[in-house]
Amino acid sequence: MTARQAGSSAEDGAPPGRRAHGDLQELFDETIARDQRIEPRDWMPDGYRKTLIRQVAQHAHSEIIGMQPEGEWITRAPSLRRKAILFAKVQDEAGHGLYLYSAAETLGADRADLTQRLIEGRQKYSSIFNYPTPTFADVGVIGWLVDGAAICNQVPLCRSSYGPYARAMVRICKEESFHQRQGYELLMTMMRGTGAQREMVQDAVNRWWWPSLMMFGPPDEDSPNSARSMAWKIKRHSNDELRQRFVDMTVPQAEKLGVTLPDPELRWNEERGRYDFGTPDWAELKRVISGDGPCNAERVARRRAAHEEGAWVREAAAAHAAKRAARQRKGVAA
Amino acid sequence: MSETRTTRGDWPLYEVFVRGKRGLNHVHVGSLHAADDRMALTHARDLYTRRNEGVSIWVVRSEHITASTRDERDPFFDPSADKVYRHPTFYDIPDDVPHI
Numbered sequence: 001m002t003a004r005q006a007g008s009s010a011e012d013g014a015p016p017g018r019r020a021h022g023d024l025q026e027l028f029d030e031t032i033a034r035d036q037r038i039e040p041r042d043w044m045p046d047g048y049r050k051t052l053i054r055q056v057a058q059h060a061h062s063e064i065i066g067m068q069p070e071g072e073w074i075t076r077a078p079s080l081r082r083k084a085i086l087f088a089k090v091q092d093e094a095g096h097g098l099y100l101y102s103a104a105e106t107l108g109a110d111r112a113d114l115t116q117r118l119i120e121g122r123q124k125y126s127s128i129f130n131y132p133t134p135t136f137a138d139v140g141v142i143g144w145l146v147d148g149a150a151i152c153n154q155v156p157l158c159r160s161s162y163g164p165y166a167r168a169m170v171r172i173c174k175e176e177s178f179h180q181r182q183g184y185e186l187l188m189t190m191m192r193g194t195g196a197q198r199e200m201v202q203d204a205v206n207r208w209w210w211p212s213l214m215m216f217g218p219p220d221e222d223s224p225n226s227a228r229s230m231a232w233k234i235k236r237h238s239n240d241e242l243r244q245r246f247v248d249m250t251v252p253q254a255e256k257l258g259v260t261l262p263d264p265e266l267r268w269n270e271e272r273g274r275y276d277f278g279t280p281d282w283a284e285l286k287r288v289i290s291g292d293g294p295c296n297a298e299r300v301a302r303r304r305a306a307h308e309e310g311a312w313v314r315e316a317a318a319a320h321a322a323k324r325a326a327r328q329r330k331g332v333a334a
Numbered sequence: 335m336s337e338t339r340t341t342r343g344d345w346p347l348y349e350v351f352v353r354g355k356r357g358l359n360h361v362h363v364g365s366l367h368a369a370d371d372r373m374a375l376t377h378a379r380d381l382y383t384r385r386n387e388g389v390s391i392w393v394v395r396s397e398h399i400t401a402s403t404r405d406e407r408d409p410f411f412d413p414s415a416d417k418v419y420r421h422p423t424f425y426d427i428p429d430d431v432p433h434i
Contacts, residue, residue: 102365103364105347105365106365314369317373320370
């Protein structure tokens with residue numbers, strides 16, 4: 001493990017000797033109850049730390065793997081404008097991954113180890129990135145629906161109880177808004193185009209709608225860790241509540257765009273003041289999460305290849321740095 | 335594990351501080367790994383200032399930071415806790431004295 005710094009990591013992890021465990025737990029509980037943030041050097045229960053490392057790492061991995069589905073379209077984008085936008089967007093995803101790895105490291109995780117876990121399939125990432133992007137309309141729909149769902153998920157995380165995670169989410173949410181808007185604008189442009197283009201958009205919406213709803217995770221009664229995460233204020237709303245919000249937000253956008261959402265049960269419920277909608281295929285979500293989605297193997301293989309093929313660069317940079325440092329030491333001694 | 339992992343581990347951790355605009359302090363924004371100081375600066379630029387978030391960046395090896403103890407209620411800060419006379423509100427001044 002690299003040398004860790006005082007300001008941002010969990011160094012030795014042991015509670016200061018002068019305080020009894022009960023006091024520490026009490027202080028932690030009070031901080032959560034007062035809606036204050038837990039910071040890296042605070043004492044925290046092991047379960048809290050573990051849950052956060054798992055969640056933040058999965059989130060970071062999702063951003064990194066999330067570069068792939070759209071990245072495939074960078075060289076094929078239909079105009080320089082779209083290419084530049086897509087470049088910027090994919091670069092943002094890399095940035096989001098790095099903010100989050102940085103947050104995970106403040107909990108004592110090791111970045112190289114997290115990468116290793118991802119490419120060995122020992123840690124998961126969002127199921128959504130295991131779907132293919134066969135047409136350029138997919139780029140637009142990912143921006144609109146996938147990033148839209150991500151925003152629904154992520155905005156409440158800006159108030160997550162763990163400081164570094166919450167702060168990373170603030171940066172990320174600011175940038176996601178560009179992602180969603182560029183996607184919607186792309187689709188509006190295609191919808192003003194030919195019949196074939198409109199069909200392409202509708203086809204992409206049909207393929208991405210249900211996987212987007214699955215991004216919020218299993219239904220509440222089937223989400224065993226949710227209650228604890230909510231008690232710790234890592235998570236602020238239940239999966240089903242966030243899913244409902246996303247549907248309520250998205251239906252009017254679909255109407256404006258002129259596309260149909262592929263759910264025959266979707267209708268406004270006057271009484272609830274919200275939309276009723278059908279049930280996603282939870283068996284499919286389980287399959288994709290457990291590695292059996294359309295692109296799981298491809299995504300991980302690509303990430304592994306990038307990591308392995310980049311090894312010589314990392315080694316060369318380290319050797320160069322070591323050489324320069326040695327030369328500098330010699331210069332000082334002389 | 336693999337050889338690459340050790341090599342990667344050799345890139346030290348840096349903390350990044352950004353001055354958002356003239357007139358503001360540098361503020362800690364996060365961390366990154368880099369082989370040396372120069373790479374840390376360019377990585378910090380690419381990672382933390384993609385949208386004009388900064389006019390100046392500091393990077394420092396994380397291991398070079400010395401911090402007070404982890405505990406928010408640490409006695410380290412006690413000397414400032416019992417000196418109410420350091421605050422302007424400690425002093426009673428009649429309401430009709432102007433500009434004070």
